[in-house]
Structure formats: C-alpha cells, structure tokens
Amino acid sequence: MNEENLCQLFGKFGPLASVKVMWPRTEEEKARNKNCGFVAYMKREDAEEALDNFKGTYIIPNSDSESNVGRCG
Numbered sequence: 001m002n003e004e005n006l007c008q009l010f011g012k013f014g015p016l017a018s019v020k021v022m023w024p025r026t027e028e029e030k031a032r033n034k035n036c037g038f039v040a041y042m043k044r045e046d047a048e049e050a051l052d053n054f055k056g057t058y059i060i061p062n063s064d065s066e067s068n069v070g071r072c073g
Contacts, residue, residue, distance in 0.1 A: 001037065001060050009059060010039045014046025 006019045017040040024030040041047040054069040
C-alpha cells in the first residue's frame with residue numbers, strides 16, 4: 001500500500017489535505033512487517049464518514065489481518 005493507493009481508497013469520501021505512508025527505516029521496524037499511514041481530510045465530516053466506512057475492515061487486498069483505522073489527536 002502506497003500513497004497513491006491510499007489517495008484512491010480514501011479520496012472517495014472527500015478532498016484530501018495530505019497522505020503519508022511511514023516506511024520502516026531500521027531492521028527492527030522492517031522485521032515487524034507493518035507500516036503506518038496517515039490520511040488527512042479537508043473537512044471533518046469526510047474523515048468521519050471514512051472512519052465509519054472502514055472500521056473493522058480489511059483495506060489491504062489479500063490481507064488476512066484487520067487494518068486499524070482511527071483518529072489521530
């Protein structure tokens with residue numbers, strides 16, 4: 001999953017202010033085999049709709065682990 005994929009997936013709910021995937025830098029982070037991404041919307045209502053839509057879903061194709069979608073701050 002990269003920034004472009006996140007834009008396509010989350011952009012369905014409204015205009016995005018920013019999208020960022022935090023790629024692992026250290027061997028320890030790479031060994032965890034998990035990445036973290038952030039999506040910011042222009043309007044709070046759009047962010048809330050996306051949260052409601054993705055809660056408890058698998059947003060990464062062919063993934064057998066639940067994606068954590070939540071609020072930051």
